[in-house]
Amino acid sequence: MSWILRRLDAKGILGFAILAVVVLCAVAAPWLSPLDPNAQDLASAIAPPAFGGGTAEHWLGTDRLGQDVLSRIIYGSRVSLVTALAAVAGSALVGTVLGMIAGYFGGFAATVVMRLVDIVLAVPFILLALVFMTVFGPSLLNVIIAFIAARWTQYTRIAYGLVLELREREFIQACVAAGLTTTDILLRHVLVNLAGPLLVVATLELGFVILIESGLSFLGLGTPPEVPSWGGMLQEGRALINVAWWLTTFPGLAIMLTVVGFNFIGDWMRDQFDPRTGSVRPTEIGSRD
């Protein structure tokens, strides 16, 4: 772990700090949130934030039903994080496996996989997600499945290209010549060499899922209304944007900050894996005889 700390730059620190706050909110939501996110209090509905003329009871104000905005934002981080992690893990798994098979074995397998990628890429993602959610109904699980169905191609394309190059490297041939099984070679030597670039893609995708999930919730096709989510809050607050700016501003900020945080981490990791700027894998600077 120490090398991570040593190599952190401003962007990295900021990214990890934002991620830490979001994770803390998601994990410790019941203790951190001042009120029950679903407790309705119509008497104090549409109360402005504490610094905007409201009371200290609702720091970031309340919505139409008198629900505490801060509490809902804290609980909303759970939806965003869980969706993001599950969707990215799923699509990375599917995409990497298919990309490795296509790249390593080539031939018919490559044709099938890569043409499938072309087909999925030809359909606009948001359209695919909308159709999917309309058919199967809005739920967290369906958001995750829709995302996996569309975004696995990101990993497949990158894994495919990298494996094509790796396969020609002498050490992969040396592994075959040493009598290792194909499974061992793929898992221990090919996959591990792909890990860096794919991890960078995955980090950037995390931010993207959060945006997509919010977008779908905003369109009413994401999470059901009783589950507090950032996108859902935006949708509810939209009608009152003229009278209660805090209903859309704070969830919007939460989305923006989280996405920016993930993108910072992704950028930082890309720099680390890039031989020209980074230092995770020093290039051939070792002394030669």
Place this chain on the structure above:
Amino acid sequence: MAAERALLDVQDLRVSFGEGPRARPALDGVSFSVRPGKTLAIVGESGCGKSLTALSIMRLLPTPPARITGGRILFDRGDGPALDLASADRRTMRRLRGKDIAMIFQEPMTALDPVYPIGDQIGEVLVEHEGLSRKDALARAVELLRLVGVPSPEERARQYPHEFSGGMRQRAVIAIALACEPALLIADEPTTALDVTVQAQVLRLMRDIQQRFASSILFITHDMGVVGQMADEVVVMYLGQVVEEGPVSAVLSRPAHPYSQGLIASIPTLDMPRDRVLQPISGMVPPIGSITTGCRFRTRCPHAMEICRRDPPKVTTPAGNSASCWLVEEST
């Protein structure tokens, strides 16, 4: 006198690129045998098929387009009849690779996986073939590094390939090849990518190892000077065929085939007069498949005659080398 049983006996090996009428022969009836505990060198220019021969033995040919179209590769495992590697199934080959036949590659800079420590990469072979635990395999890896002359092997085993110099990497590659004490070591130009001083060290190491393990080495090189240091026997290849073979002393001192003569005449030596011009072999290696009959060397041979359009006979000279050339006199 019963002939000593060969460890590896390659008989009339044929490899082609492509299918059907457009298939081009890359190896055209290659035969040679490696005796136990001896070193056989295969020499030739780029494109003569020497690396292809090594890959065929390991069954690592890029298939398609290349495939073995004929001949046998008999490997003696010491128990029962020799195994024909040309027709062995994938499972048998995988078990054989790394354990009975190991290969040392040309480019030590890329022959190691950059993301694992050296010790792990040596140990991996032992875990796979000898069923060692990871811990035992690592301990053995340290021993192997010491054996191949890597200083302070305990620390070096934990280092990554980029922390090794070229010569040290080639030693690590040799350690991997030696891990299961293979009967046959195939070295495909193992010193070409190294500095001359390091080259000499690595060659000396390989000779030491051979004596210690009594293994056979199939040494592939384009460097006649290296042949003299390493080999017991030499096979000279040109355009996918063996043009001359024999004991190293005979081939180097009295080459019978014009191509071998040309290769040896093009080596600079310290005691030659300074104003003497090195004799290059004229022309370039023709593309494979362009000459398929007669003596393949006739387009570049200084002694080419009309009769060279016919396949030359294989003739053994008094020195003990045999060459395929119309000019060579029978030893009788």
